[in-house]
Amino acid sequence: MPDKATTRLTQRDIARLAKVSQTTVSLVLNNRSDATARIPAETRDRVLKVIRETGYQADPLARRMTKQRNQILGVFTYESVFPSASGDFYHPFLAGIEDRAERLGWDLLLFTSAPVTDGHRRIFHENNRLRIADGCLLLGREIPSDELARLIAEDYPFVSVGRRDDAGAPVPYVGADYSTATRTVAERAASLGHRRIAFVGLGVGAESSADRLRGFREAAGPRAPHVPTLDRSPGDVLDDLLDRRITAAFVEERADAIALYAAAAERGVDVPGDLSVVALGDSTRPAASDLDFTGFHVPRRAMGVRAVELLEAVLSGTSAEQQLLLPCELTDGITLTPPKGA
Amino acid sequence: MPDKATTRLTQRDIARLAKVSQTTVSLVLNNRSDATARIPAETRDRVLKVIRETGYQADPLARRMTKQRNQILGVFTYESVFPSASGDFYHPFLAGIEDRAERLGWDLLLFTSAPVTDGHRRIFHENNRLRIADGCLLLGREIPSDELARLIAEDYPFVSVGRRDDAGAPVPYVGADYSTATRTVAERAASLGHRRIAFVGLGVGAESSADRLRGFREAAGPRAPHVPTLDRSPGDVLDDLLDRRITAAFVEERADAIALYAAAAERGVDVPGDLSVVALGDSTRPAASDLDFTGFHVPRRAMGVRAVELLEAVLSGTSAEQQLLLPCELTDGITLTPPKGA
DNA sequence: TGGCTTTAGTAATCCGGATTAGCAGGCGGA
């Protein structure tokens, strides 16, 4: 029965009670029975009995001091892990991560202590605690390449969830193949007769944006119009599209697609009759709609799962492909039909 | 510039490079300048220069060996943290927890490694890692009282999110005042003329269930009917209610309220015309509805925030009320109107 | 009975950093 809450129970205490040395306690606990460590059943039982009676549990941190692995998987998010501002975008990633971590017997350490500078967190700061974890998963739309470069330079085991451009050296990642998915949908639009199609969204900055635009251009040609959304109202964007006589809009961000649809409905513009709208992924901002958009979904859960698996491979030295793109799930939807003239 | 990725950089390495002792490096890093540790600016700068050049960062775990606090807040959930089965029920709790943890400079450790036995996780198992964290938050509908008792016996700092009955000793918690909220809504129904009202749900087992039923009985009397939901279809439950000529159903679980409403709509039973339906909290199972139910919401985010604050108080020895019930947010909604006869 | 092996268990050391006790050298005062 546990008493004296003053000090934690240590192996030394157990040793004293079982009348053996601390070494023996450690050996028993680690179930060692090589030629170098012979513990007869009688002694072993005596030690185990004391351990059972006292409820002793080894300090996991002291353990890590001598062993190398800690069974802690770090998760670094460049935004809040449980944000209200990005809806449930991260949730599926984390569900996948948790699932695999649980199976591997790992705990998840969320680096919420990283201070926010210039609007996002930084990995490397004064009191960096990365090394508590055995390795780390990185989540976020944009990850500064200098931080990636430093992780690589320090040989810290990590995997990015989402494709990243080289940062001096190749970055290990599990990403979504936005480019192929976007190209496929764009080709489908072309085959339906669309000739005036536009990319709506940022298209620059993060790899995920650039990948979509690239896939779009592969299908629609290098001069296909790119309608920006930054700091513009959905009505503005809609006007822009109609002015250019666009028949199909490829919207990078689902929340923008929903807003565009709402603006169109308000204006009496029929979707997809007057304008087809394709959603290239999932909402990273809160936005709900029952509308079944044509486009694709990001395999978020699978990405989380595969990222943990890749990190595990990295940690255990198993060779594995370090850069992985998972296919997006195409959705038929009802917002892409042949254009009116076709 | 970091090289030789073979071994981690230690204070010993820094000491060698700066031509001082490991002790001095430690003193500089901890900014000590007592009478017992006098480091002139010149030496300090030399050490700092080497640290800067090498990018050395102290091992946070080795640190904890001698310091007591680790700045890690444990989060133990009796179900998955990122479940698909319970929708987003936990999300707001975690958002609140993250928010406060971030402010306190703490990292969040999710104990996903705890093995699942008999359908839920157990805190105490073979390879318990609780002590990696300074303290722990407990989330879950039901928490075995033997585990709570053991936490108390071992003097482990923890706070339960959600009220818990004593487990041999008082359990520190931040809960929601289901009982008052339920009573208030039930009284309101009575004042609207409802005489035949029923509690729909488990009403037993978890404290949260029992609290709601208790509040209900305080307003509706000890003999007010309790209609169970376990293993019954919404249609069954609806039949039961109609048979008993109930005019207002107080549904413990919002998902059940939504299902009940759907069953009523299908059957041509008007809600609230023929039957008022009150939702006593939020969905713990995936269920979406645009319907604005009368009832209340659980202050989940605030509970998370306050739980972290309470744990911080416990850890720092600040005296504070150890058992806290936050008021639920009552919602007017449109599903409670006077009964037809009134 | 001496020498060699096996058995059972322990002392010593390490992990990486924090802390305490204490030491060498320079300086001031009597």
Add this chain to the structure above:
DNA sequence: TCCGCCTGCTAATCCGGATTACTAAAGCCA
């Protein structure tokens, strides 16, 4: 010139457990 004191820094130790090297005692054999 001797003593005490301050300065600047380090050796030693500790945290809790893992591991290695080694020893004392018993067993075996000739």
